[in-house]
Amino acid sequence: MKVLIVGSGGREHAIAASAAKSSKVEKMYCAPGNAGIEEFAECVPIGAMEFEKLVAFAKEKSIDLCIVGMDDPLVGGLVDEMEAAGIRTFGPRKNAAILEGSKAFSKDLMKKYHIPTAAYENFTDPDAAIAYLETAKFPIVLKADGLALGKGVLICQNFEEAKEGVRTIMLDKKFGTAGNEMVIEEFMTGREVSVLSFVDGKTIKTMTSAQDHKRAGDGDTGLNTGGMGTFSPSPFYTKEVEEFCSEHIYQATVDAMAAEGREFKGVIFFGLMLTEEGPKVLEYNARFGDPEAQVVLPRMKNDLIEVVEACIDGTLDQVDLQFEDNAAVCVVLASEGYPVSYEKGFPIQGLEEFNKHEGYYCFHAGTKLQDGQIVTNGGRVLGVTAKGKDLKEARANAYAATEWVQFENKYMRHDIGKAIDEA
Numbered sequence: 001m002k003v004l005i006v007g008s009g010g011r012e013h014a015i016a017a018s019a020a021k022s023s024k025v026e027k028m029y030c031a032p033g034n035a036g037i038e039e040f041a042e043c044v045p046i047g048a049m050e051f052e053k054l055v056a057f058a059k060e061k062s063i064d065l066c067i068v069g070m071d072d073p074l075v076g077g078l079v080d081e082m083e084a085a086g087i088r089t090f091g092p093r094k095n096a097a098i099l100e101g102s103k104a105f106s107k108d109l110m111k112k113y114h115i116p117t118a119a120y121e122n123f124t125d126p127d128a129a130i131a132y133l134e135t136a137k138f139p140i141v142l143k144a145d146g147l148a149l150g151k152g153v154l155i156c157q158n159f160e161e162a163k164e165g166v167r168t169i170m171l172d173k174k175f176g177t178a179g180n181e182m183v184i185e186e187f188m189t190g191r192e193v194s195v196l197s198f199v200d201g202k203t204i205k206t207m208t209s210a211q212d213h214k215r216a217g218d219g220d221t222g223l224n225t226g227g228m229g230t231f232s233p234s235p236f237y238t239k240e241v242e243e244f245c246s247e248h249i250y251q252a253t254v255d256a257m258a259a260e261g262r263e264f265k266g267v268i269f270f271g272l273m274l275t276e277e278g279p280k281v282l283e284y285n286a287r288f289g290d291p292e293a294q295v296v297l298p299r300m301k302n303d304l305i306e307v308v309e310a311c312i313d314g315t316l317d318q319v320d321l322q323f324e325d326n327a328a329v330c331v332v333l334a335s336e337g338y339p340v341s342y343e344k345g346f347p348i349q350g351l352e353e354f355n356k357h358e359g360y361y362c363f364h365a366g367t368k369l370q371d372g373q374i375v376t377n378g379g380r381v382l383g384v385t386a387k388g389k390d391l392k393e394a395r396a397n398a399y400a401a402t403e404w405v406q407f408e409n410k411y412m413r414h415d416i417g418k419a420i421d422e423a
């Protein structure tokens with residue numbers, strides 16, 4: 001079959017690498033893709049939000065299956081447009097992608113269906129938000145309602161900071177229209193775990209767990225980023241935690257969406273916090289995590305295309321989802337200065353090493369081909385990933401592989417997976 005993947009990051013590279021192993025795939029395209037994805041798919045220069053062009057392309061090439069990797073086009077309704085044109089597409093429709101697209105929606109859903117999450121209030125009026133904060137407990141968490149590249153969350157230590165935060169989100173509109181509405185929620189403490197799942201509208205099958213590292217600097221310091229590295233599985237995601245989540249969170253979310261007339265098909269990403277009172281939902285995403293996909297998909301034994309088709313067809317109950325009994329670690333190589341300001345266009349050396357080693361992957365995030373040379377083209381440049389028999393071995397392997405790659409202003413965290421030692 002002919003497959004079109006929509007997106008351009010490390011996640012889409014991991015999806016493409018996984019899909020390429022399927023005997024069902026004869027030709028793959030990616031829009032817009034990147035220099036690494038070229039290995040598996042023909043990249044076409046159409047942006048992920050150029051719906052008309054994407055649909056026209058899919059029709060022209062007789063695409064049999066479209067996989068939407070990114071949140072923006074999902075929330076914007078690309079799946080609906082593709083389906084209207086007769087293209088089978090993997091991902092939630094617009095009315096279900098709201099699970100990620102609106103934090104106010106997802107908080108109200110959890111409250112209505114008794115899914116454990118932090119206590120909260122939603123606000124559309126900045127004065128009402130500030131009045132509420134006057135009697136609130138600190139620290140407290142402010143969240144812009146809409147999509148904000150994972151950056152619309154402010155943790156405020158006192159009233160003054162929180163008041164400033166309301167201004168930033170709702171009046172200065174730092175995150176654009178995402179700040180028209182805001183969630184104010186209780187601050188929780190605990191370990192964070194990411195659990196991705198496949199959903200076919202009724203059935204949910206969770207994948208192996210992972211943990212992200214969102215802050216830019218070692219020791220979880222510095223600004224929030226799109227993710228500086230991941231490991232999988234999480235040693236903190238015990239059988240007990242899994243059982244609790246299966247009983248109170250996973251199926252409950254799928255059923256809640258169906259009950260609301262918003263049948264969810266695709267990937268639900270559960271951002272969980274393991275609090276003293278038990279696991280609670282921090283956030284939902286309506287897609288694979290990035291860089292979670294980079295450590296989860298390489299460990300999946302199933303044919304990705306078969307699982308994706310089962311989600312579309314509503315036959316996921318017949319799929320036996322299986323993961324390798326090993327571990328993987330991904331270390332993001334970024335451009336010095338990310339996430340604030342950084343230079344681009346530096347040549348990248350050493351990428352060929354990854355073809356020589358089994359169990360090692362270099363997923364491209366911000367790269368491009370320039371005059372026959374792959375150069376840096378973003379803040380997060382590459383996701384160097386390695387498997388190992390356990391987390392410690394995978395981490396040692398991944399860090400060894402970061403040495404294979406050289407480019408000017410290369411920056412990485414040196415403590416990805418440090419939590420493994422505390423498990």
Ligand code: AMP
Nearest residue numbers: 118141150153185186187188271282283
């Ligand atoms: P989100 O986009 O909602 O996942 O938030 C981004 C990050 O902010 C999370 O990964 C947490 O580290 C942090 N965060 C979000 N909500 C809370 C909360 N209620 N309590 C503590 N930390 C939070």
Ligand code: GLY
Nearest residue numbers: 212227289290291
């Ligand atoms: N790694 C977090 C995310 O994909 O949103």
